[in-house]
Amino acid sequence: MTTADAPERSEPATDPSEVDDWLDLIDYLTGEAAARNQALECELQEVSVDVPMSMREDAKTANWRFDGGLTMSVGEVRVPLRDWMQYWERRSD
Numbered sequence: 001m002t003t004a005d006a007p008e009r010s011e012p013a014t015d016p017s018e019v020d021d022w023l024d025l026i027d028y029l030t031g032e033a034a035a036r037n038q039a040l041e042c043e044l045q046e047v048s049v050d051v052p053m054s055m056r057e058d059a060k061t062a063n064w065r066f067d068g069g070l071t072m073s074v075g076e077v078r079v080p081l082r083d084w085m086q087y088w089e090r091r092s093d
Helices: 021-033 081-091
Strands: 039-052 062-074
Touching: 021 039, 021 062, 021 081
Parallel strands: none
Antiparallel strands: 039 062
């Protein structure tokens, strides 16, 4: 399933039964971590992600590579990942 196929949701899933794709899973996990003021920890092997440096059409990207442990803390201000992904996809149309 791509983000284009996924149903639009403006709020992250609040119940594990609502989690039906990877975007919902990330939103659910980050929401739970934020509610508990906890960090997420995961182990990654040879993962590469292009991260936009700004939210403009001509934005340069930074290539982040992960191979090992990653700890992520979530702040108080959150936007569901689905909203960011849909913004990014519309931006490139």
